[in-house]
Amino acid sequence: MPKKEKxxxxxxxxxxxxxxxxxxxxxxKHVVLGLFFLKFACxxxxxxxxxxxxxxxxxxxxxxxxxxxKNVFYLKERARWSYLVSNAKQPNIALLIxxxxxxxxxxxxxxxxxxxxxxxxxxxxxxxxxxxxxxDTVNKIDTLKDKQLDIIGRVYEYFLGKFxxxxxxxxxxxxxxxxxxxxxxxxxxxxxxxxxxxCCGSGGMFVQSFKFVQSHKGNTKELAIYGQERxxxxxKLARMNLAIRGIxxxxxxxxxxxxxxDQHKDLKxxxxxxxxxxxxxxxxxxxxxxxxxxxxGYIVPPVGDAxxxxxxxxVSKLNQNGIAGFLLANxxxxxxxxxxQIRKRLIENRLVEAIIMLPRDMFYTxxxxxTLWILNRNKKERIVExxxxxRHLRDRREEILFMDLRQCGSPYEKKFIAFTDDEILKxxxxxxxxxxxxxxxxxxxxxxxxxxxxxxxxKTQDFSLVPNKYIKFINRDENIDFDSKMKQxxxxxxxxxxxxxxxxxxxxxxxxxxxxEIK
Numbered sequence: 001m002p003k004k005e006k007x008x009x010x011x012x013x014x015x016x017x018x019x020x021x022x023x024x025x026x027x028x029k030h031v032v033l034g035l036f037f038l039k040f041a042c043x044x045x046x047x048x049x050x051x052x053x054x055x056x057x058x059x060x061x062x063x064x065x066x067x068x069x070k071n072v073f074y075l076k077e078r079a080r081w082s083y084l085v086s087n088a089k090q091p092n093i094a095l096l097i098x099x100x101x102x103x104x105x106x107x108x109x110x111x112x113x114x115x116x117x118x119x120x121x122x123x124x125x126x127x128x129x130x131x132x133x134x135x136d137t138v139n140k141i142d143t144l145k146d147k148q149l150d151i152i153g154r155v156y157e158y159f160l161g162k163f164x165x166x167x168x169x170x171x172x173x174x175x176x177x178x179x180x181x182x183x184x185x186x187x188x189x190x191x192x193x194x195x196x197x198x199c200c201g202s203g204g205m206f207v208q209s210f211k212f213v214q215s216h217k218g219n220t221k222e223l224a225i226y227g228q229e230r231x232x233x234x235x236k237l238a239r240m241n242l243a244i245r246g247i248x249x250x251x252x253x254x255x256x257x258x259x260x261x262d263q264h265k266d267l268k269x270x271x272x273x274x275x276x277x278x279x280x281x282x283x284x285x286x287x288x289x290x291x292x293x294x295x296x297g298y299i300v301p302p303v304g305d306a307x308x309x310x311x312x313x314x315v316s317k318l319n320q321n322g323i324a325g326f327l328l329a330n331x332x333x334x335x336x337x338x339x340x341q342i343r344k345r346l347i348e349n350r351l352v353e354a355i356i357m358l359p360r361d362m363f364y365t366x367x368x369x370x371t372l373w374i375l376n377r378n379k380k381e382r383i384v385e386x387x388x389x390x391r392h393l394r395d396r397r398e399e400i401l402f403m404d405l406r407q408c409g410s411p412y413e414k415k416f417i418a419f420t421d422d423e424i425l426k427x428x429x430x431x432x433x434x435x436x437x438x439x440x441x442x443x444x445x446x447x448x449x450x451x452x453x454x455x456x457x458x459k460t461q462d463f464s465l466v467p468n469k470y471i472k473f474i475n476r477d478e479n480i481d482f483d484s485k486m487k488q489x490x491x492x493x494x495x496x497x498x499x500x501x502x503x504x505x506x507x508x509x510x511x512x513x514x515x516x517e518i519k
Contacts, residue, residue: 042081071246114239184325185212186428192222193270200227203238225249272324280306402467
């Protein structure tokens with residue numbers, strides 16, 4: 001019987017166990033991710049090397065250009081994974097790992113400042129055994145097996161959810177599952193131009209955007225990436241994650257909060273994709289950012305909740321035809337006070353295109369249901385070209401599409417929910433059919449699923465964006481004859497009681513036949 005292959009999660013858990021007592025849980029992901037980067041870079045190098053040989057060009061296996069042309073890092077021998085594994089039990093293995101990372105960074109300008117600096121020799125000054133064991137565990141993982149897997153992002157997600165609740169959940173930081181990012185990309189279709197994420201984490205939004213373009217045979221060179229991340233170590237992860245795929249990105253000059261120090265002040269993006277921290281409190285001081293130009297035309301977002309500050313930051317970054325897809329906690333759909341005033345103005349400015357409620361249990365770090373917002377600067381009738389085909393969009397300024405997907409999705413890993421590729425296509429088609437001039441023949445409202453609301457509908461609901469205020473609910477009780485139903489229940493209950501009494505008498509008869517006196 002073939003040996004069952006370990007899952008990525010099992011391998012990560014085994015890796016983490018080797019770090020217990022030596023490294024703080026909040027550091028686990030950084031220790032493992034550096035090694036994963038080396039393993040991933042080397043796996044890609046070896047894969048490309050095999051291709052060169054298979055093409056009959058073996059004499060070129062040491063030509064750097066034959067690797068960089070395919071967005072693969074050429075690795076000197078001391079930077080290769082095989083070299084590290086062969087020296088895993090040496091007393092200086094931590095120094096060798098640091099040297100490998102340093103060598104790769106020096107040989108590849110796009111990685112400047114992105115990789116850990118003398119991290120392993122500082123973290124494991126004397127612990128050869130655990131570091132060697134960790135190398136052995138990572139060595140067993142085929143980083144190229146699943147070409148669709150954002151391996152660095154997935155490792156980041158796992159450790160954020162499993163061990164880093166204090167630094168993740170308490171700050172509202174959530175890694176966005178691949179299926180949700182794919183869904184956002186399928187909706188807003190970032191085919192070319194500037195893409196921006198104001199809280200980019202490990203860069204998963206950008207990775208999946210590139211895969212979206214590649215899957216449609218588009219030209220990824222027509223995409224320009226702009227991101228910002230406040231945590232220095234996470235910013236390094238994003239740079240690693242993109243660099244290893246040959247994706248160039250501008251992350252600004254430093255790791256810093258988008259609110260306190262916007263690294264892309266003058267940017268006007270074609271597409272924004274984001275998963276901001278949910279319900280972030282005290283994101284600014286009471287008298288801070290009062291006159292920030294990002295709030296122009298709106299009131300200043302309240303100190304106690306950054307949800308609408310994120311929205312207005314996103315709005316300020318969209319160009320005249322820009323479209324955004326981002327996630328927020330459901331409370332933002334109906335918040336009162338200052339949030340209400342901002343939401344009302346957004347709706348009056350005809351910026352809200354779609355509100356889509358997602359299922360619970362899609363995130364590793366929270367079980368809440370969240371909402372996907374689609375904002376669009378230009379909801380007027382126009383023709384757009386997409387991957388060589390024209391789409392005739394109708395005027396949607398007086399409408400907002402509401403979708404409730406809470407009953408959708410498929411279970412995976414026991415308790416989590418994900419959208420399948422077919423489900424993503426189905427939901428995205430509803431949105432795109434609704435957008436087009438063929439709406440009357442292609443789109444229809446579906447009870448408990450979707451509804452196209454007019455501006456007057458939303459105004460009547462006092463500018464609430466809760467989907468179930470608009471989507472029709474099927475009353476499955478309205479056609480029930482309750483008198484008949486009660487009679488049926490009474491008959492069934494009477495029959496059950498009769499059967500129970502018969503069973504009781506049968507048991508008593510057995511005991512009496514055995515000579516027991518039953519009182």
